[in-house]
Amino acid sequence: MTISTAGVAGKPSPNKTSPARRKQEDRSRDARERLLGATIEILLKRGYSGLTTKEVAKTAGMSNGALMHHYATKAELVIAATKAVYDEWILRGQRIARTPGAVENPLEGFISDSTSVYFDWPYIAALEVVMVARTDEALMEHIVPVMQHYRETTNDLWREVFVQAGYTESDADTILNLTLNIVRGMGINRTWKRDDARYQALLSDWVQIVNQQYKPQPNKAVRKRPTAPAEP
Structure with missing residues (x-):
């Protein structure tokens, strides 16, 4: 358990990111990069009309649910x-x-x-x-x-x-x-x-x-x- 020391002795706690939080941020960044890379790959192969979120997720090696966690719609993903x-x-x-x-x-x-x-x-x-x-x-x-x-x-x-x-x-x-x-x-x-x-x-x-x-x-x-x- 992490105990906040904000306000102790009148000093705010330093703004530091925990190792666990950093790892989570790294995983999220890696997931987004894989999804965007897969999106561009499919755009080149099939064009916008042939792109589906399901295929993007599969190409990125992720589930469709994981994709939706980062990008809720096809338009949002393409943007x-x-x-x-x-x-x-x-x-x-x-x-x-x-x-x-x-x-x-x-x-x-x-x-x-x-x-x-x-x-x-x-x-x-x-x-x-x-x-x-x-x-x-x-x-x-x-x-x-x-x-x-x-x-x-x-x-x-x-x-x-x-x-x-x-x-x-x-x-x-x-x-x-x-x-x-x-x-x-x-x-x-x-x-x-x-x-x-x-x-x-x-x-x-x-x-x-x-x-x-x-x-x-x-x-x-x-x-x-x-x-x-x-x-x-």
């Missing part, structure tokens, strides 16, 4: 899995943006970040959810904030890199949004036509165009302006 995917993308971007070469070649860095997202499996899983949410108002209401958080966080991250490299915020926003839509369009095209060599050649051409059109000024102060809302 959580989508958020996990976008959170992973944010971490990817941060790792790339913090490399020594990011400020030296910010556009190449942003392209590397973007292709690691839109040319990889998480985008397909997220796209499955977004397409369903297009005609499901309740689902879209929960998905939009997740996408918006990712886009705003990523744009803020790379805008800072571009500004450090000497670009104005206006030019940085233009380059970021044009590049994003180019890469994202290629990501959609890859769902039926894999031609990565061609995509990379086109992206190299895009880098040359941007370098000709926009000239950074590393040694001059950059006047800041209010940033436009990021697109999802």
Whole structure:
């Protein structure tokens, strides 16, 4: 039995988590990770319409009751899995943006970040959810904030890199949004036509165009302006 010492000698008890509680939290976190991983796996295989909580639980090696303990509905499960995917993308971007070469070649860095997202499996899983949410108002209401958080966080991250490299915020926003839509369009095209060599050649051409059109000024102060809302 644990006896609370709160208030003894006028001192509050330290806020410590017991080993048993930590183990329970670790088990719960592990269970959620397995469930979300299984959800993404099934989204890739069967799409949203083919996903069932029963199959997710089976794939995760858990009972359906255990799944329901963490996620009460299919929608809740899919929303959580989508958020996990976008959170992973944010971490990817941060790792790339913090490399020594990011400020030296910010556009190449942003392209590397973007292709690691839109040319990889998480985008397909997220796209499955977004397409369903297009005609499901309740689902879209929960998905939009997740996408918006990712886009705003990523744009803020790379805008800072571009500004450090000497670009104005206006030019940085233009380059970021044009590049994003180019890469994202290629990501959609890859769902039926894999031609990565061609995509990379086109992206190299895009880098040359941007370098000709926009000239950074590393040694001059950059006047800041209010940033436009990021697109999802």
